[in-house]
Amino acid sequence: MAFASLAIYTGALVFITIYCVLQFDLLYHYKKSKKQAAGASPGQDNAVKQKAVAQLALAGDDSGATAFPSAADMSMSEDERNKEYPFVTVQLPLYNEMYVTERLIDCIAQFDYPTDRFEIHVLDDSTDETQEVVRRKVEEYKAKGLQIEQVRRKERKGYKAGALKDGMEVARGEFMAIFDADFLPRPDFLKNTIPHFRDPEIGVVQTRWEHLNEDYSLITQLQALQLNVHFTVEQRGRMAGGMLLQFNGTAGVWRRKAIEDAGGWEADTLTEDFDLSIRAQLKGWKIKFLEEIGSPAELPVEMNALKSQQFRWMKGGAETAKKMLPVVWHSPLSRWKKFHATMHLLGSTIFLFVLTASIASVPLLYFLGELIAGGFNKNSFAYFMIGMLSIISIYYVANLQSEAQRKNEPFSKSVYRFILHFPLFLSLSMGMALHNSRAVLQGYLGKKSAFVRTPKFNILDKKQDSVKGKYMMRKLEWTTIGEGLLALYFLGAVALAFYVQNTTFLVFHLMLAFGYSTIFFYTLRHRSLG
Numbered sequence: 001m002a003f004a005s006l007a008i009y010t011g012a013l014v015f016i017t018i019y020c021v022l023q024f025d026l027l028y029h030y031k032k033s034k035k036q037a038a039g040a041s042p043g044q045d046n047a048v049k050q051k052a053v054a055q056l057a058l059a060g061d062d063s064g065a066t067a068f069p070s071a072a073d074m075s076m077s078e079d080e081r082n083k084e085y086p087f088v089t090v091q092l093p094l095y096n097e098m099y100v101t102e103r104l105i106d107c108i109a110q111f112d113y114p115t116d117r118f119e120i121h122v123l124d125d126s127t128d129e130t131q132e133v134v135r136r137k138v139e140e141y142k143a144k145g146l147q148i149e150q151v152r153r154k155e156r157k158g159y160k161a162g163a164l165k166d167g168m169e170v171a172r173g174e175f176m177a178i179f180d181a182d183f184l185p186r187p188d189f190l191k192n193t194i195p196h197f198r199d200p201e202i203g204v205v206q207t208r209w210e211h212l213n214e215d216y217s218l219i220t221q222l223q224a225l226q227l228n229v230h231f232t233v234e235q236r237g238r239m240a241g242g243m244l245l246q247f248n249g250t251a252g253v254w255r256r257k258a259i260e261d262a263g264g265w266e267a268d269t270l271t272e273d274f275d276l277s278i279r280a281q282l283k284g285w286k287i288k289f290l291e292e293i294g295s296p297a298e299l300p301v302e303m304n305a306l307k308s309q310q311f312r313w314m315k316g317g318a319e320t321a322k323k324m325l326p327v328v329w330h331s332p333l334s335r336w337k338k339f340h341a342t343m344h345l346l347g348s349t350i351f352l353f354v355l356t357a358s359i360a361s362v363p364l365l366y367f368l369g370e371l372i373a374g375g376f377n378k379n380s381f382a383y384f385m386i387g388m389l390s391i392i393s394i395y396y397v398a399n400l401q402s403e404a405q406r407k408n409e410p411f412s413k414s415v416y417r418f419i420l421h422f423p424l425f426l427s428l429s430m431g432m433a434l435h436n437s438r439a440v441l442q443g444y445l446g447k448k449s450a451f452v453r454t455p456k457f458n459i460l461d462k463k464q465d466s467v468k469g470k471y472m473m474r475k476l477e478w479t480t481i482g483e484g485l486l487a488l489y490f491l492g493a494v495a496l497a498f499y500v501q502n503t504t505f506l507v508f509h510l511m512l513a514f515g516y517s518t519i520f521f522y523t524l525r526h527r528s529l530g
Contacts, residue, residue: 001363001367002364002367002370002371003371005360005363005364005367006364006367006371006376008356008357008360009356009357009360009361009364011356012353012354012356012357012360013353013357013381013384013387015350015353016350016353016354016357016384016387017384017386017387018343019343019346019347019350019387020386020387020388020390020391021386021387021390022339022340022343023233023234023390023391023394024390024393024394025237025241025340026233026234026237026238026241026243026394027233027237027390027393027394027397028237029236029237029238029240029241030232030233030236030237030240030397031397032240033236033237033239033240034236085113085114085117086117086174086175086194086197087117087118087119087172087173087174087175088113088117088118088119088173088174088175088176088177088190088194088253089118089119089121089167089171089172089173089175089176089177090108090111090118090119090120090121090177090178090179091121091123091164091167091171091176091177091178091179092104092105092108092120092121092122092123092178092179092181093123093125093160093163093164093167093178093180094122094123094124094125094126094130094134094181095125095126095130095156095159095160095453096126096127096128096130096453097126097130097181097182097453097455097456098126098128098129098130098133098470099456099457099458099470100181100182100298100456100457100458101130101133101134101137101181102133102137103184103458104179104181104182104183104184105120105122105134105137105138105141105148106137107183107184107185108120108179108185109141109144109146109148110187111185111187111189111190112187112188112190112191113190113191115145115146115147116147118147118173118190119147119148119149119171119172119173120141120146120147120148120149121148121149121151121167121170121171122134122138122148122149122150122151123151123163123164123166123167124150124151124152125152125153125156125159125163128470131152134150135150138150149170151166151167151170153166157267158265158267159267159450159451160249160272160451160453161265161266161267161272162265162267164176164178164265164272165264165265165266165267168256168259168264168265171256173256174255174256174257175194175197175253175254175255175256176253176254176256176259177189177190177193177252177253178249178250178251178252178253178254179250179251179295180249180250180251180297181456182297182298182456183250183251183295183296183297184212184295184296184297185207185251185295185296186294186295186296189207189293189295190253192207192290192293193205193207193252193253193290193293194253196288196290197253197255199286199288201284201285201286202255202285202286202287202288203254203255203257203258203261203262203280203281203285203286203287204247204252204253204254204255204258204277204280204285204286204287204288205252205253205287205288205290206235206245206246206247206248206251206252206287206288206289206290207251207252207289207290207293207294207295208231208232208235208251208289208290208291208292208293208294208295209227209231209248209251209294209295209297210294210295210296210297211223211224211227211296211297211298211299212296212297212298212299212460213298213299213301213459213460213461214299216299216301216459216460216461217301218424219300219301219302219303219306219522220299220300220301221421222421222424222425222428223299223300223306224299225395225399225421225422225425226425226429228398228399228402229394229395229398229399231291232291232397232398232402233394233397233398233402235289235291236289236291238289238340238344239287239288239289241340242337243337243340243341243344244277244278244281244328244333244337244340244341244344245277245281245287245289246273246274246277246278246287246344247273247274247276247277247287248273249271249272249273250273250295250297251295251297255285258280258283258285259276259280261280261283261285262276262279262280262283262285263276263279264276268319268323269316269319269320269323269443270312270313270315270316270319270443270449270451271312271313271316271317271319271320272316274316274317274320275320275323275324278320278324278327278328278341278345279324279327282327282328282331282333291402298456298458298459298460300454300455300456301457301459302522302526303519303522303523303525303526304523304526304527305454305455305456306454307432307435307523308452308453308454308455309454310432310435310436310439311435311436311438311439311452312439312451312452312454313348314348314351314436314439314440314443315348315439315440315442315443315449316443317345317347317348317349317440317443318348318349318439318440318441318442318443318444319443319444320345321345321346321348321349321443321444322443322444322446324345325342325345328341328342328345329342348436348439348440348443349440351432351433351436351437351440352437352440352441354429354430354433355433355434355437358430358433358486358490358508358512359489361493361505361508361509362489362490362492362493362496362505362509364505365493365496365497365500365502365504365505365509366496366500368500368502368504369500369502378504381504392422395418395422395425396418399414399418400414400415400418423511426511426515427511427512427514427515427518428515428518428519429515430511430512430515430516431483431512431514431515431516431517431518431519432515432519434479434482434483434486434516435477435479435483435519438479476527480520480523480524483516483519483520483523484516484517484520486512486516487513487516487517487520490509490510490512490513490516491513493505493509493512493513494506494509494510494513497509
């Protein structure tokens, strides 16, 4: 039993450490690309900007800012306009989003792009009052001259992937811009993204997610901490290193030809965006990530909404890994890129190893004295600290050094905030391991489930009440009971440490006990609201 506990715990730590060290490799590529960008001369930098942006704009002021044609410019031929302003279809896939739909449509209607060169398709699968909200807003903007339609299906087949696939049949765009209901892109979104498609190899342009309500609560602040890593170090690092990266399902633009060439949207995974991203890149298309272009969105403000989002991402990640890993392994990618792609696809699987290491650490603590007496050196665990140091470095850079994430506050205050939040983030991330592991196992075992969208409530200010009974989740999952039991399990491990007089895992078990207790508490508390 002693050696079994040691083997299980060590095996899990090996996987976690390898994953973390690969993340550090992304940090290396990220910092290298930032340094190269900073080293470019002002003239070179301006040339790059002009190539990426000014090709689309037909007029600009002396400062170099670009603008769209004035009324006088409308006299150009149709062929000239089509070339300079490729036609874009903006797709807004919706399902029962009555609290945020109106603001979304209002936002998209303000796009600073010639109104005759883009159309808005609200892909509305809603079964509640959202239908009427969409109908009313569509009629309002049609009357103002916008090309906008409410696109409804008889059957919600394939969920979001199905809506996007069916929407392609009625879309006229050469490019497809996609936004989820909780996003509020800026008016110049198309002006800043479409020019990058001048490169014929670019199949996707993805922008960075910003957070409309990051400071609403500790839950939203910790979500932002993690998302900032993905939308700086991970995405730009993979792009700079020539690795496979991903379209994030929203706040991006697809070249229609790339979608069709990759086989189109498929609904056999819950992360249709990740799946199509891999297929498109293996077909030779590139994804351009724009860290400097932010697209604001609303973070989930209550625990059950966050859990539903995590469940979909984790299960979908496992489904995509199961589907695409054999294809990646048989692709012409280099071995190193295949290895990176493999660990990327296995990203959600890390929660299985976190859960395994956590549970195995308690019997290991009990038997550690016996193992040490037999010659085992407990200091061997120190080698795994390289993984922790890697993660600390990555989160520090993404949340404090990244220009995109710098806050208008003294640097010392930002450091203090990071020192306070990072341990809490680790604790709550580990506390999500049971819930997320269940999702991952379902994905690998092929158990199908509905695409449960993450409810958003238009909660942007601390003064606003998050109680919105319409979309609150009531069902009590068995994993919630499990989280409460695991909180007690790790509290018992803390007591065991003093009983056996060995504090090797004390901090680890305290963090686990706190994480599971917090997840358990907020799951029950938010379930009872409304």
